[in-house]
Amino acid sequence: MVGLHAPSSIPNFAFFIFCMKNILTALSLLFATAMFAGETYWQQHxxxxxxxxxxxxxxxxxxxxxxxxxxxxxxxxxxxxxxxxxxxxxxxxxxxxxxxxxxxxxxxxxxxxxxxxxxxxxxxxxxxxxxxxxxxxxxxxxxxxxxxxxxxxxxxxxxxxxxxxxxxxxxxxxxxxxxxxxxxxxxxxxxxxxxxxxxxxxxxxxxxxxxxxxxxxxxxxxxxxxxxxxxxxxxxxxxxxxxxxxxxxxxxxxxxxxxxxxxxxxxxxxxxxxxxxxxxxxxxxxxxxxxxxxxxxxxxxxxxxxxxxxxxxxxxxxxxxxxxxxxxxxxxxxxxxxxxxxxxxxxxxxxxxxxxxxxxxxxxxxxxxxxxxxxxxxxxxxxxxxxxxxxxxxxxxxxxTLAHLFTDPMKKNPHQSAYQSYLSLARDGEDEALITPADGYMTNKAYGVAAYSKGEVLLEQLGYVIGEEVRDAALLAYFEKWKFKHPTPTTFKRVMEDVSGIELDWYFDYFVNSKHTIDYGIKQVEGSASNATIILERVGEMPMPVDVVVTLRNGNSLPINIPLVSMRGNKPLDVDGMQFELAPDWAWTNPYYALEIDIPISDILSIEIDPGFHMADIDRDNNRLDLSANTNFIFRN
Ligand SMILES: [Zn+2]
Incomplete structure (x- = not known):
């Protein structure tokens, strides 16, 4: 199809190792440069x-x-x-x-x-x-x-x-x-x-x-x-x-x-x-x-x-x-x-x-x-x-912390209610951008959802973008570098970038400075006896990297990570206990992305975007395609 991302072969573990090395180098660089980074910072006493x-x-x-x-x-x-x-x-x-x-x-x-x-x-x-x-x-x-x-x-x-x-x-x-x-x-x-x-x-x-x-x-x-x-x-x-x-x-x-x-x-x-x-x-x-x-x-x-x-x-x-x-x-x-x-x-x-x-x-x-x-x-x-x-x-x-203290269903996804309250307000269009000053929100409700729920989602979802363990390490690095000081969104972003080795301007620009929402979907699947092409669609205005899990009829699954070009890198590929394969970057201007896999289409049982529910996707109905029940695929030959 015209304008679709040119697919290439997917498994690329050498690149994965290269990225991990970059992350480790970035970690050591962060601590080495911390003493210099403070030079322009001052605060009153x-x-x-x-x-x-x-x-x-x-x-x-x-x-x-x-x-x-x-x-x-x-x-x-x-x-x-x-x-x-x-x-x-x-x-x-x-x-x-x-x-x-x-x-x-x-x-x-x-x-x-x-x-x-x-x-x-x-x-x-x-x-x-x-x-x-x-x-x-x-x-x-x-x-x-x-x-x-x-x-x-x-x-x-x-x-x-x-x-x-x-x-x-x-x-x-x-x-x-x-x-x-x-x-x-x-x-x-x-x-x-x-x-x-x-x-x-x-x-x-x-x-x-x-x-x-x-x-x-x-x-x-x-x-x-x-x-x-x-x-x-x-x-x-x-x-x-x-x-x-x-x-x-x-x-x-x-x-x-x-x-x-x-x-x-x-x-x-x-x-x-x-x-x-x-x-x-x-x-x-x-x-x-x-x-x-x-x-x-x-x-x-x-x-x-x-x-x-x-x-x-x-x-x-x-x-x-x-x-x-x-x-x-x-x-x-x-x-x-x-x-x-x-x-x-x-x-x-x-x-x-x-x-x-x-x-x-x-x-x-x-x-x-x-x-x-x-x-x-x-x-x-x-x-x-x-x-x-x-x-x-x-x-x-x-x-x-509460999930750690109490053994209850919250433990499985402690951030679920934050996602729900942000997504419900965003669907209603009553949300206001996070950049709004605290006293400037038009309603107390929009303030509460933005400050508490969307802010919580921002951090949890950042783990989806840069990797959960990287995010957790970056939070500790942020604490060490900025405790007893006044960090700003930019200083926070810089620590996250330094530790992850991933560029994050786009993430904060959209999620903080705008009300743009996230919605990715599976448009269609086409394939043959030897391969399949999954057409993914960016429906929402905010670009995000996309995790896709293809489940096969034999019970195996094929998890794939598609980074954004704007990230200039990718997260570690072990996610939720699965080893993801790295697909070529998605340039966000393109609303469609063709994901080619070397698996006969008849072997595919289902395809799902972000099955871990880490992305604040406002419409999850288009995230999953069940090929046993769905006719929205084309079998070539
Ligand atoms: Zn509070």
Whole structure:
């Protein structure tokens, strides 16, 4: 047929070995060049010291903050910005208006912000601010403090900002707040004036509208004075358990409160945020991960759920072991699993989760948030722009870890539900491209499916493109190269290319930057007593390499891999326990491909594209051709 790819003989094991050699060379090159690749990368640094004094009666606190800011950028900074997240919880705020105008509001928010009373709204007010001891003027604009500097911050220099501030904790609406629905008194996320990130893309003075964060790497030294009856869990290590009469493993009643308050001292190094929660009724327990962090559990006793929290410990320990082995070694000394917030939310070295859940749900949310220690905590992408690298990769790790922890049908294909939810939205045409900024999706549904499900599919499907084991090795290489930094889609792609030896521009260009969908089909088969020609069709707009398995009537099968020209290589050919043969590349512009095999057509029982269901193919009806039941083939001679 005209325009079809010229077929050639298929088995080519010499080429396969050549490719494997390339992959190994690429692996060693990656590590050799890592030291050079970092030369153009820079990131800002913060060192926060804060003294916080909490009034638990009216949910207010005062704070003093000293921030040593290091400008590692090559740029002179004329302005700086701080986040004042609590200001979002006021009627008329951007978060309030967005929630009341989006077609499918998050039920946790809805119109609840608009209904907040004066003593229930949140606010964070900076009263004084100095730069290297000199007063600076500033303007509060919603959730952002705009600061014009009297003197530029020179490249490579350190600047000290000192501020005093007051705050009112909002009634719990989203993530932070007092009195969540399970009765936790203080969930303290996004609670302090936090300098915005400045990176190679400039300032990220992103208003708090609802979703996702981006923070500056650095160190936190935090003192929190609070009513002596309260127990605090949070980011970082507690430095003074003896002073407050509170041990990690035992409660010591030797408290020395001052005016009815105790001061908790936490230190966290090399993180980009600090969360805490406080409640007088917290039970505190611990579990040690072998060769890993101490896990801390903070929850209120509830006879319906206490047994689940008890069980959670060993699942969490095993989960951390699995994730450290597969996604990179967890480097911090501790991790706290804290009942609080409004579902599950990730923070460095800690999570706030709701706790009144069945065991599977409690383990599921804990593992998801803990997996964020890798995909957010350590590989800190700007989630406001690249939410799929945060939620999607985290969902991928969650599915795998849960499949490891629970023996159930999920274990066979842990990513099945992610594929289903992405494909169903794509079929309906309601999906939005992954490149959409987190707050910019037209619906919450499209955001959720894109960030979580399509992001998970992107990573699982990448294993189909470059090989599962190569993908897994590349994830570890990505962790080693980009932990404690801000990776971007391009830096991620580069690691995947380096480790696999395969060019991947096309994969990210289509799957991230467009809504193009994948659909491959078997058009027809024709053949003779000596051979067969299978005509494959690219129906969808997105090109992909194609795995085809031809099953013969004698029970044998012939698995074949057709790479794309754009890949400039191919994956290892052992897939799902089968040894694939390599076919010539498919140039994506051609909608058809003729696959010639030296097998009599009468010997063929069936032909299937991607029988392992690794490809996000929106129409699988055309993926399989059963020659015993189907007449769509031509027998020549
Ligand atoms: Zn998440």
């Amino acid at each position: 913060v060192a926060y010291s804060m003294d916080i004094d909490v009034d638990v009666q009216n949910h207010q606190f005062t704070g003093k903050q000293k921030l040593v800011y290091t400008n590692n950028s090559p740029d002179e900074l004329k302005r700086v910005f701080f986040h004042l997240y609590f200001n979002a919880f006021q009627p008329g705020s951007m978060m309030d208006v967005r929630s009341r105008t989006i077609s499918d509001p998050d039920p946790r928010v809805g119109d609840r912000i608009a209904a907040l009373a004066e003593n229930e709204i949140g606010w964070l007010r900076v009263s004084t601010l100095t730069m290297n001891g000199k007063p600076v003027s500033f303007t509060e604009v919603g959730t952002i403090l705009e600061v014009d500097l009297p003197k530029v911050i020179a490249p490579g220099s350190k600047t000290t900002f000192e501020m005093t501030f007051d705050a009112q904790v909002p009634l719990q609406i989203r993530r932070s707040g007092w009195m969540n629905k399970e009765g936790i008194e203080l969930s303290m996320a996004q609670w302090y004036p936090k300098i915005c990130e400045y990176d190679h893309e400039g300032w990220h003075a992103t208003p708090y509208v609802g979703r996702e964060f981006h923070g500056v790497w650095g160190d936190f030294d935090i003192h929190i004075s609070i009513d002596e009856k309260y127990i605090i869990g949070g980011t970082g290590e507690l430095k003074n358990p003896q002073e407050i009469g509170y041990g990690y493993t035992t409660r010591i009643v030797a408290r020395k409160p001052v005016n009815g308050k105790l001061t908790w001292h936490f230190v966290a190094k090399n993180v980009h945020d600090f969360v805490w929660a406080a409640d007088p009724d917290y039970i505190h327990q611990t579990a040690q991960v072998p060769n890993g962090p101490m896990l801390h559990f903070f929850y209120q006793s509830n006879e319906l759920y206490d047994a689940n929290w008890e069980e959670l410990k060993h699942y969490a320990v095993e989960g951390f072991e699995f994730m450290s082995k597969n996604y990179g070694n967890y480097p911090y000394p501790q991790y706290s699993i804290i009942q609080g917030g409004d579902g599950g939310m990730e923070y460095p070295m800690a999570t706030l989760i709701t706790g009144e859940r069945n065991l599977r749900s409690l383990v599921g949310v804990t593992i998801h948030e803990a997996a964020h220690s890798w995909y957010h905590g350590l590989l800190a992408t700007n989630e406001t722009l690249y939410e799929w690298m945060d939620e999607g990769f985290c969902s991928f790790a969650t599915s795998r």
